[in-house]
Amino acid sequence: MASKKLQQFLQTNLEDLAQRGLLTTIDVIDGGNGPEITIDGKKLINMASNNYLGFAGRQDMIEAEINAAQTYGVGAGAVRTINGTLAVHRELEQKIAEFKGTEDAIAFQSGFNCNMGAISAVMKKGDAILSDELNHASIIDGCRLSGAKIIRVKHQDMTDLEAKAKEAVDSGLYDKIMYITDGVFSMDGDVAHIPEIVAIAERYNLITYVDDAHGSGVMGKGAGTVKHFGMQDKIDFQMGTLSKAIGVVGGYVAGSKELIAWMKSQARPFLFSTSLTPGAAAASIKAIELMQEHPEYVQQLWEKADYFKTELKKIGYDIGVSETPITPVIVGDENLAQTFSKKLIENGVYAKPIVFPTVPLGTGRVRNMPTAGHSKEMLDRAVAVYEKVGKDLGIIH
Structure with missing residues (x-):
């Protein structure tokens, strides 16, 4: 029998949500x-x-998924670190890195668990994360999971970012400091000030992380906000999703070989979740090829x-x-x-x-x-x- 306390909690709060719209x-x-x-x-x-690009229903995307399922099966059968890394997964990661202009990439099962895993794989207790106040919920949760000190930065306010970066550095309290921002903000559609962010990051030795879920396939001829500004060699983490403009499902981080190697041994959603399906990986490769060719x-x-x-x-x-x-x-x-x-x-x-x-x-x-x-x-x-x-x-x- 359901708990009376739970039922009371649910009924009261559902009614409250409904009344407040x-x-x-x-x-x-x-x-x-x-x-x-x-x-x-x-x-x-x-x-x-x-x-964004109408790719989710394209016949050639559907065929790519079907062909991969016929070759590899409908599921990978294991986590990536055991025997769930199929050739199509590495092909996808190499294609993402090529498109993003980085050395390597890592694919996750969703954009949300990508942020949960990538942030906490690098940032720990004793570190600090400067985070734009309108960042996506998955960034907020990833920051919380890391155990790092979270310092909110006023939305798109570069003066506030610099002041808080200086304060964090001067305090001497933190081992590493990261600035994290959406590339394109999903509710307002404004674009991160990447060149200014890079300049501040270089002055204060900040790690830089751009979540480009709504920029990939949209900005920079599809290659994203970072590529739009020609800053792909200046941003440490280029995170993105395979579920929006790409039209499939999944997430990824593109960056240096060392960063990707570290995440493949430390990012918990990567380590403890079964791999992206072969069909999703193959369809995502097809989507990137379509953007490159068209x-x-x-x-x-x-x-x-x-x-x-x-x-x-x-x-x-x-x-x-x-x-x-x-x-x-x-x-x-x-x-x-x-x-x-x-x-x-x-x-x-x-x-x-x-x-x-x-x-x-x-x-x-x-x-x-x-x-x-x-x-x-x-x-x-x-x-x-x-x-x-x-x-x-x-x-x-």
């Missing part, structure tokens, strides 16, 4: 996750996916995103400070964000509410992710729905 609802998609999706038999324009795919993404953002601004929406395809429509109130999303979906546009704790209280929004797969006609229909719903709710006039 913070209760998560999960919809089930019929079929694949493309520019249009079907939920409960209704076709919707999909503005919520991280499938730069127009990334260009198409930017053209669609720029068009959509321009049209939303024309009708009066606040899309914040986004410099990338990530397009938040910021309304503030959490309950309004929930209602806004519900009305958009009712009118044929699937865009989900983003509320606390994903974003700070009072900055509720609906986040849009235009992709290379959206047609101009789809985006025009979406904008028309935004105009109608926004006027109905009094968000725009």
